[in-house]
Amino acid sequence: MVIRTLIVDDEPHAMAIIKKYAAHIPEIVIAGTCSNAIEAFQIIRQDKIDLVFLDIKMPGLLGTDLVRSLKRPPLVIFTTAYQEYAIEGFDLNAIDYLLKPIPLKRFLQAIDKVMQFLNGANKNSAQAGEEELPPPADQFLYLRVERRLIKVNTRQILWIESIKDYIKVITREKVFQTKQKISITEKLLPMGAFMRVHRSFIIPLSKIEGYHPNHLMVAGNKIPIGRNYKQACARKFDPEAGPADHTR
Structure with missing residues (x-):
């Protein structure tokens, strides 16, 4: 290259x-x-x-x-x-x-x-590019919160949620909210370590506790799977399930 x-x-x-x-x-x-x-x-x-x-x-x-x-x-x-x-x-x-x-x-x-x-x-x-890659050490997401630049370790993120033009970055200790499109945030995250599962949700693969065709469990919370993301999630988390199972 x-x-x-x-x-x-x-x-x-x-x-x-x-x-x-x-x-x-x-x-x-x-x-x-x-x-x-x-x-x-x-x-x-x-x-x-x-x-x-x-x-x-x-x-x-x-x-x-x-x-x-x-x-x-x-x-x-x-x-x-x-x-x-x-x-x-x-x-x-x-x-x-x-x-x-x-x-x-x-x-x-x-x-x-x-x-x-x-x-x-x-x-x-x-190909589909489904191989999971480990995040680099000490990788951070930079967020503008109340006129301050906050550095969030990506390994501490539980999920990211979009609300119109804002995003909420949820960690176990804090919730950070900033004006930024989720599509931009998605590109700034370690490649292969996070997955978009809904137009409004991004989750770290390492934090997933359970899978259902309609949602994923992260830190005891149900994260919905969007209709356009169901097949990709089924391939990733339940590859042995048949096509009928993917649409429940």
């Missing part, structure tokens, strides 16, 4: 750090570097770019505005010193969000997300 990568940052030191880290990853090929979003826009339109390390606060055009201007943006990892941009970045379907100065460990975790996403996309195009 070759991942053609563009680095966009107006800080030469930050750009050099990413290039240094990327040298450890054989799959990453640095296709170009630039110091502003306008130049990056031209490169992305003219060249095949799979991944962009994109600073947000740059003169002329913000990195977030660059992503909005592209009809089919490549995978994006935002890199910035400003934590307040995190939610906006994730709303734009960023694969990850790295705060400067970027530790090598966080860089590698972000690349792991890219690899999982690309491998999952290739696998799903050839």
